Amino acid sequence: xxxxxxxxxxxxxxxxxxxxxxxxxxxxxxxxxxxxxxxxxxxxxxxxxxxxxxxxxxxxxxxxxxxxxxxxxxxxxxxxxxxxxxxxxxxxxxxxxxxxxxxxxxxxxxxxxxxxxxxxxxxxxxxxxxxxxxxxxxxxxxxxxxxxxxxxxxxxxxxxxxxxxxxxxxxxxxxxxxxxxxxxxxxxxxxxxxxxxxxxxxxxxxxxxxxxxxxxxxxxxxxxxxxxxxxxxxxxxxxxxxxxxxxxxxxxxxxxxxxxxxxxxxxxxxxxxxxxxxxxxxxxxxxxxxxxxxxxxxxxxxxxxxxxxxxxxxxxxxxxxxxxxxxxxxxxxxxxxxxxxxxxxxxxxxxxxxxxxxxxxxxxxxxxxxxxxxxxxxxxxxxxxxxxxxxxxxxxxxxxxxxxxxxxxxxxxxxxxxxxxxxxxxxxxxxxxxxxxxxxxxxxxxxxxxxxxxxxxxxxxxxxx
Numbered sequence: 001x002x003x004x005x006x007x008x009x010x011x012x013x014x015x016x017x018x019x020x021x022x023x024x025x026x027x028x029x030x031x032x033x034x035x036x037x038x039x040x041x042x043x044x045x046x047x048x049x050x051x052x053x054x055x056x057x058x059x060x061x062x063x064x065x066x067x068x069x070x071x072x073x074x075x076x077x078x079x080x081x082x083x084x085x086x087x088x089x090x091x092x093x094x095x096x097x098x099x100x101x102x103x104x105x106x107x108x109x110x111x112x113x114x115x116x117x118x119x120x121x122x123x124x125x126x127x128x129x130x131x132x133x134x135x136x137x138x139x140x141x142x143x144x145x146x147x148x149x150x151x152x153x154x155x156x157x158x159x160x161x162x163x164x165x166x167x168x169x170x171x172x173x174x175x176x177x178x179x180x181x182x183x184x185x186x187x188x189x190x191x192x193x194x195x196x197x198x199x200x201x202x203x204x205x206x207x208x209x210x211x212x213x214x215x216x217x218x219x220x221x222x223x224x225x226x227x228x229x230x231x232x233x234x235x236x237x238x239x240x241x242x243x244x245x246x247x248x249x250x251x252x253x254x255x256x257x258x259x260x261x262x263x264x265x266x267x268x269x270x271x272x273x274x275x276x277x278x279x280x281x282x283x284x285x286x287x288x289x290x291x292x293x294x295x296x297x298x299x300x301x302x303x304x305x306x307x308x309x310x311x312x313x314x315x316x317x318x319x320x321x322x323x324x325x326x327x328x329x330x331x332x333x334x335x336x337x338x339x340x341x342x343x344x345x346x347x348x349x350x351x352x353x354x355x356x357x358x359x360x361x362x363x364x365x366x367x368x369x370x371x372x373x374x375x376x377x378x379x380x381x382x383x384x385x386x387x388x389x390x391x392x393x394x395x396x397x398x399x400x401x402x403x404x405x406x407x408x409x410x411x412x413x414x415x416x417x418x419x420x421x422x423x424x425x426x427x428x429x430x431x432x433x434x435x436x437x438x439x440x441x442x443x444x445x446x447x448x449x450x451x452x453x454x455x456x457x458x459x460x461x462x463x464x465x
Contacts, residue, residue, distance in 0.1 A: 006122045015122065020087045020115075022107035022122060022129065028100035034093035039101065039362075040369045044088055046149035047105045048079030050142050050226065051133060053248035058135050061238060068132055071113035084108055092366045096359025102139035109133045136237040136245075140267050140357055141228040145249075147273060147365045148221050152255055154372045155218060155276070162379040163211050163283070169387050170204035173197070181455045182307060182397045183404050190404045193455045196307075196392055203290045210283030217279040220272035222256050224249065228263030231356040270358050273368050274350035277343045280371050284339040287375075291333050291382065294390070295326035306396045311389035328386035335378040342367040401455055408434050410453045413462075415444065 003014040008023035015026045052073050059069035078084050087108045094100050106129035113127040114120065127133065178197030185191050226249070227242020229235050234242065246259040260266035300306035301324075316325035345367050349360035358364075401407075405427055411420040419441075427437035435449045444452070 004122050020084065020108040020111040020121070021089070021104055022111065024100060024103040025090065025107055028090050028094055028104070032091055032094045032100075035091055037092045037366055038090065039088065039092060039366065040150075040373065041082060041085065042150040042154050042369055042373075043146055043365055044085060045080050045082070046146040046153070047102075047142070048076045048109075049149055049249055049252050050137075050145055050245075051105060051109055052076035052080070053245050053252060054135065054137055054226075055133070056248055057241060057244045060244070061241070063238065064132060064135055067117070068113070068127055071116050071127060072109055072133055074116060075109040075112035078112060079105070079109065084112065092362040094362060096361060097139050097357060098143040098361050098365075099139040101362070102134070102137075102142055103129065106130065106133040136229070136241055137226070138229040138236075140230055141225045141263070143361050143365075144225040144266060144270060144358075147270070147361065147368070148224055149249065149253065149257070150365070151273065151276060151368055151372060152218060152221050152257070153253060154369065154376070155214060156255060158376040159372050159379075160211060160214065162376050162383070163207055163214075166379050166383045166387065167204050167207040167211065169383055170200050170207065173387075173390065174201035174204055177392055180392050180394065180397060181401060181459060183400045183406070190406045192406050192409050193401060193458045195459050196397070198459065199293075203293075206286040206290065207283070210279070210286050213279040213282055214276070217272075217276040221276060222258055223260040223266065223272065224257050225260055225263060225266035227259055228267050232262075232264035232267045234263065264356060268353045268356050268358060270350045270353070270361065270364055273364060274347055277346040277368055277371065280368075280375060281340050281343040284336040284371075284375065287379070287382075288333050288336040291329040291336075294386070295329035298326055305400070307393055307400065309391045309393050310386055313385055326386075328382050332378050332382045335374045339371045339375055342371045346371075405434060407453050407455060407458070410458055411438075411444075414452055 002017040004017050005012045006015050006023040006026070007013075008027070010023075010027070013023040013026045015022060055064060055069045055072040055076065058064035059066050064072075075084075088101075088104055090101050090104055110124065110127045110129035110133050111121045113133075114123060114125070117126055119125055119127070174197040176197070177200055178195050180196040181193050182196050182199070183190055184194045224246050226245050227234055227237055229237055242259040242263070246257050250257040265271075294308070294310065297305055297308045298310045301309075310326060310328075312324045313327060315323070316327070317323040346364055349364040349367075350358070352358065352360045405424045408420045408424045408427075411423065415423075423434060423437045423441060426432075426441060427434050430437065432440075434453065435446055438444050438449050439446050
């Protein structure tokens, strides 16, 4: 592998000849050999969008030569499309502002644009990484802007559609299963009946509320820090630049981005991402509960609850033949725990800005994008490979329902709580049915019991007399 020499303000650095990045990127590669976590495709795409938008606005204002601007735009398109991903090697464990990453983008786009214009890679001529690609910008306003673009695109285009599909599936099942009366459970103990459809309607509603929370949190993420430059004052930009770049980004993404009203807040904090992460944590809690309910309801198949049957996707044991496990539920709950942990990191990172800059942005970016990505993927997998294939086990449902002592609750309004409790205790002690117990206690006849205790009448409020 050959090398070329590139210069930055600290002197010369050897850079692999085939790479488009330059001296500052190479210094970061040399100085931060920490872990293997790198910025995701969504973040790289977002930075390409910023550089393209800035070049266009700078050219329109007469600040940047049209020929250079077009070359920057074309090189940025390659970044957006993923053609240059191998030229972004930096780990997230670097400077807290993300300066080396911003320069990584500046250098790659500069060298690729130079190449397009017939120049020599590494020469900074005719396209300079700072003077041209980074014109009217700073790491301090481009990095938070890239975070917002990447998360809004990912949430809008992938997470919300997947959550809506899962919600629709549960809504459909709630209607299909509405006539199937089953035993309810509270405290992991038998409770009064409900329908399987009612149980699944709770899952649909939880997702509906979660989607609304996520959509509401997006509004503040539409506000972009771009135009604040170093500390929020907009130094080295020009009047109207911030609004124009935000509009250009909105045009490229087809999303309602706008310039942040207060750039000092936009640079010094990252509250919009903390808010979004909180919404993700909330729906992760919902999905955790739903997935756990489903694997409990499917437990057994003979010695557990076994009221639903979930798809058999793969062998469940290396030693126990025929064993099938709730693997999609397990994957979902693991994803949810990761999202919850990421939220803690994001909250601390968001709270750790000092004066005019937050210096925890790389870890914040990585974690919020990971949360959205794995939630999107897990939701899709859970729906396709588990939820859509759920079947009620009517025989087991009826067995559990009619063996339950909690049907006695229907007698409260007829014989009183204390007498009903006496019936339940006798049935439990004698290992008999509630019907037999009430006959033996001579409170009611068997026919009275059959008339008063009808599970299908116990799943809604009593009608007015």
